Every structure is written in C-alpha cells, then in structure tokens.
Amino acid sequence: ILNVEQSPQSLHVQEGDSTNFTCSFPSSNFYALHWYRWETAKSPEALFVMTLNGDEKKKGRISATLNTKEGYSYLYIKGSQPEDSATYLCASYNTDKLIFGTGTRLQVFP
C-alpha cells in the first residue's frame, strides 16, 4: 500500500509569518509530485507538478522543492496573508496512480 503523508495536519500563523510544510511519499517507481491548494467550499486547484530530483518551483510567494531520493517535498509560503488560508494537498504519482495525502490546513490570522 502506497502512503503519502503530510505534516503538520494543521497550522495557525500570524499574517506576515513565513511557513512551510512537508509531504512524504514513496520514492520507488516515482514519476511526479503534485501540490494543490484547496479553499473551503471550493475545489482543489493545481499549484505545482514536479518530476525531477532537486526541482524547485515558485508561484508568487509560494514555492516548493522536491527530493525524490529520500521521498519528500516542502511547500513554503513567504509572508503569509489571510487569503493563503486553505488546505494544501500533495499527491504522488507512483507506478500507475496518483495517491493523495490528507492535507495540511493552514489558517492565517490578521
């Protein structure tokens, strides 16, 4: 059974704080790692798809890194804003399927 683990489960930060969370995934038969942003009452939206070891991707204040050899990815948010409040999902594509983690729920207080 392939497991994708995310930590922490939830996070509360103050506006302006930078934060990061972790996604651990199986390194065997790995093809791609997805990050999604999921706001309450909306649908998940793709942030990044990463495939190569050492990949780094950035979108505004959000960036992600990938280590395929040890099976982890970090998502960073610089200078968190209240509109960053959401659940951040990662998903790993191994062999022939995409497996989702349970997400990290971020709340940013003004």
Next chain:
Amino acid sequence: EAQVTQNPRYLITVTGKKLTVTCSQNMNHEYMSWYRQDPGLGLRQIYYSMNVEVTDKGDVPEGYKVSRKEKRNFPLILESPSPNQTSLYFCASSPTSEEGYYGYTFGSGTRLTVV
C-alpha cells in the same frame, strides 16, 4: 473558460434510490476520474477513464458505476445508494494520465447525503 462542471452541488437522497452525478469537461481531456473525500482520509479514487469507452476501477469502486460514451462526459452512477456512500465527491480531468505529468482540474464537488 476551461472547467469541469459537476452537478448537483448538494444532494440528499434515501437509501436505495438510484442517482447520477454528472461531470462534464470542455478541455478535450482524455483522462477523467472520480474521487470521494471523507474526514481524516485523503481523496480516494472510485473509478477512472483513460479515454472514451475505457474505464477502470480505482481504490473504492464498490457500489458505483461509470460510463464514458463521449470524451467530455463521465457520469457517476449509484444504483442503490447506502448511508456509507454519504461523502463529498469530486470529478477531475487531465490531458492524459501519462506518468502524472499534468495537474488535475477538479469540478466544484457534490456533497451527497444518503439517509
């Protein structure tokens, strides 16, 4: 606007009454998939389709059926719903499923309650 349209958004039904949740995409995507989201669990795949007339079981297919007669549509059918199918359902699509290289586009979700 490129999107996945899912209907209905909310549905309350009774045990045993057949229902269909529709999903349609306008991006000419080959790959479509259904997921369910339950508290404390990640999105779990119910069924998926690599292309027209090609469907396959995901991790939790029991009690569900799908069809893919046209590229754009991928309805989810519950022939005899039971309370354990109460969940939040998402339809998703992708250009292809090839090695996960493309991000998925999700529908707006259907919150189903079976009483």
